Amino acid sequence: xxxxxxxxxxxxxxxxxxxxxxxxxxxxxxxxxxxxxxxxxxxxxxxxxxxxxxxxxxxxxxxxxxxxxxxxxxxxxxxxxxxxxxxxxxxxxxxxxxxxxxxxxxxxxxxxxxxxxxxxxxxxxxxxxxxxxxxxxxxxxxxxxxxxxxxxxxxxxxxxxxxxxxxxxxxxxxxxxxxxxxxxxxxxxxxxxxxxxxxxxxxxxxxxxxxxxxxxxxxxxxxxxxxxxxxxxxxxxxxxxxxxxxxxxxxxxxxxxxxxxxxxxxxxxxxxxxxxxxxxxxxxxxxxx
Amino acid sequence: xxxxxxxxxxxxxxxxxxxxxxxxxxxxxxxxxxxxxxxxxxxxxxxxxxxxxxxxxxxxxxxxxxxxxxxxxxxxxxxxxxxxxxxxxxxxxxxxxxxxxxxxxxxxxxxxxxxxxxxxxxxxxxxxxxxxxxxxxxxxxxxxxxxxxxxxxxxxxxxxxxxxxxxxxxxxxxxxxxxxxxxxxxxxxxxxxxxxxxxxxxxxxxxxxxxxxxxxxxxxxxxxxxxxxxxxxxxxxxxxxxxxxxxxxxxxxxxxxxxxxxxxxxxxxxxxxxxxxxxxxxxxxxxxxxxxxxxxxxxxxxxxxxxxxxxxx
Numbered sequence: 001x002x003x004x005x006x007x008x009x010x011x012x013x014x015x016x017x018x019x020x021x022x023x024x025x026x027x028x029x030x031x032x033x034x035x036x037x038x039x040x041x042x043x044x045x046x047x048x049x050x051x052x053x054x055x056x057x058x059x060x061x062x063x064x065x066x067x068x069x070x071x072x073x074x075x076x077x078x079x080x081x082x083x084x085x086x087x088x089x090x091x092x093x094x095x096x097x098x099x100x101x102x103x104x105x106x107x108x109x110x111x112x113x114x115x116x117x118x119x120x121x122x123x124x125x126x127x128x129x130x131x132x133x134x135x136x137x138x139x140x141x142x143x144x145x146x147x148x149x150x151x152x153x154x155x156x157x158x159x160x161x162x163x164x165x166x167x168x169x170x171x172x173x174x175x176x177x178x179x180x181x182x183x184x185x186x187x188x189x190x191x192x193x194x195x196x197x198x199x200x201x202x203x204x205x206x207x208x209x210x211x212x213x214x215x216x217x218x219x220x221x222x223x224x225x226x227x228x229x230x231x232x233x234x235x236x237x238x239x240x241x242x243x244x245x246x247x248x249x250x251x252x253x254x255x256x257x258x259x260x261x262x263x264x265x266x267x268x269x270x271x272x273x274x275x276x277x278x279x280x281x282x283x284x285x286x287x288x289x
Numbered sequence: 290x291x292x293x294x295x296x297x298x299x300x301x302x303x304x305x306x307x308x309x310x311x312x313x314x315x316x317x318x319x320x321x322x323x324x325x326x327x328x329x330x331x332x333x334x335x336x337x338x339x340x341x342x343x344x345x346x347x348x349x350x351x352x353x354x355x356x357x358x359x360x361x362x363x364x365x366x367x368x369x370x371x372x373x374x375x376x377x378x379x380x381x382x383x384x385x386x387x388x389x390x391x392x393x394x395x396x397x398x399x400x401x402x403x404x405x406x407x408x409x410x411x412x413x414x415x416x417x418x419x420x421x422x423x424x425x426x427x428x429x430x431x432x433x434x435x436x437x438x439x440x441x442x443x444x445x446x447x448x449x450x451x452x453x454x455x456x457x458x459x460x461x462x463x464x465x466x467x468x469x470x471x472x473x474x475x476x477x478x479x480x481x482x483x484x485x486x487x488x489x490x491x492x493x494x495x496x497x498x499x500x501x502x503x504x505x506x507x508x509x510x511x512x513x514x515x516x517x518x519x520x521x522x523x524x525x526x527x528x529x530x531x532x533x534x535x536x537x538x539x540x541x542x543x544x545x546x547x548x549x550x551x552x553x554x555x556x557x558x559x560x561x562x563x564x565x566x567x568x569x570x571x572x573x574x575x576x577x578x579x580x581x582x583x584x585x586x587x588x589x590x591x592x593x594x595x596x597x598x599x600x601x602x
């Protein structure tokens with residue numbers, strides 16, 4: 001996929017039309033190591049067929065809307081791993097772009113697995129789509145099960161605190177939860193820090209009206225000036241995404257250690273992600289190109 | 290657990306005239322003396338099986354234990370028919386089970402196997418993909434009709450703790466299918482056109498009836514005790530099962546489907562309460578690794594054969 005990043009937009013479009021899409025993705029998907037049953041599903045309902053279909057859409061956004069640059073894909077180790085990323089941008093496009101990137105440009109391509117909120121299974125269509133694309137309900141048993149099956153799990157320890165950040169606090173990591181660290185220790189999985197640059201600017205938020213959001217059962221409600229521009233403003237700004245995959249860190253210790261010991265380790269990961277963000281911010285030319 | 294040529298045992302099967310009871314009796318009668326209890330007639334069974342036409346709750350049933358040395362009880366005599374009056378249903382299941390447990394304790398039966406079911410965990414949106422044996426039994430939150438089956442499981446659990454001298458095994462198999470089965474799952478999958486819920490396509494686990502018999506046989510072996518989820522050869526989305534069976538499905542928007550089902554159930558045109566639709570909406574899948582590790586249970590039928598067996602009536 002390396003040669004197609006060069007040239008004009010027209011060249012890129014031609015690449016997409018000229019090369020049968022099926023073929024591109026078959027190459028990507030053939031290298032997946034997930035164990036499938038006779039009907040081509042894994043134990044959690046993941047389906048490469050569905051991934052292939054959705055990947056067309058995701059890849060177009062990846063290449064031509066956010067023009068993602070992915071650095072350090074080779075840092076992702078084989079087998080089980082917990083990818084820990086910053087979370088930003090009001091809607092979770094960052095997760096989709098990291099996953100798309102590692103599927104298109106990973107060496108070998110990997111399909112990341114991630115966790116969804118507990119109400120997602122109640123939604124028609126979404127409840128079916130999510131497991132097919134490798135997303136499972138956010139339960140510790142599921143995370144453990146996936147890592148034991150040598151999958152790579154993408155987590156956002158900031159949670160909603162991260163994604164709902166206001167513009168003023170952009171690129172300042174919110175507090176990290178510690179569940180991912182206990183999980184990594186328990187399953188002996190390496191932690192791979194990830195920094196996403198660009199997503200913070202896709203939906204600049206002036207304030208997070210938590211109280212009003214809570215009235216509607218949402219964890220927060222961002223104040224987004226761009227929504228005042230009809231239609232065009234409803235889409236995220238076409239910022240340029242830069243995704244940095246860092247070197248894997250291995251932690252050892254007891255998963256049931258006291259909070260203080262675990263939090264030390266969590267802090268180390270958080271600092272590493274923050275360093276990578278700072279480096280990424282320092283090296284980018286512009287928000288949009 | 291090696292299948293040593295075990296000595297001939299006297300095995301009592303409650304609910305022997307049921308679909309599973311009949312095939313279990315056939316499976317066991319060559320190696321063991323099989324004694325059955327059922328109120329229903331036991332037709333065309335092997336001659337060497339003695340069947341007592343008795344109600345578990347009545348004194349006649351106790352006489353069986355008093356007169357014969359029973360080496361193991363397989364308790365299948367449970368009702369799963371929501372159309373029956375709730376009090377009758379409850380009394381048959383709870384009082385019947387309590388009597389069986391009581392006889393086992395008083396007549397020192399060394400082995401008790403209860404066939405419970407995995408659906409008592411309940412199909413719920415917040416379920417982890419695979420439930421282990423220690424997950425709470427929450428199906429009663431969805432529909433009260435299943436509560437006495439949960440209670441039966443719990444009775445057996447407390448019996449397990451109270452009577453450590455008796456090897457109590459609780460098996461919780463996933464949906465049982467096969468040529469002899471006539472349960473909610475097989476009736477649903479045998480419909481000419483299968484209604485589904487629009488936008489929902491949960492993963493389901495099925496197990497072949499022969500594999501369930503195998504699990505019961507392993508549970509009867511010496512030393513086996515505890516609670517075990519019994520899982521077939523894996524899980525597939527409902528839509529794959531339907532297309533493997535060569536059937537068409539009609540997706541119905543879920544608010545409409547629940548509304549219709551509720552009315553049909555009220556008019557007794559439907560055998561299942563509307564809330565059972567949750568089983569084709571959310572997942573209720575269980576982790577079978579405990580049975581694999583401790584009982585060495587492995588299903589023999591693969592996914593395709595298990596699914597196809599639905600139509601081999």
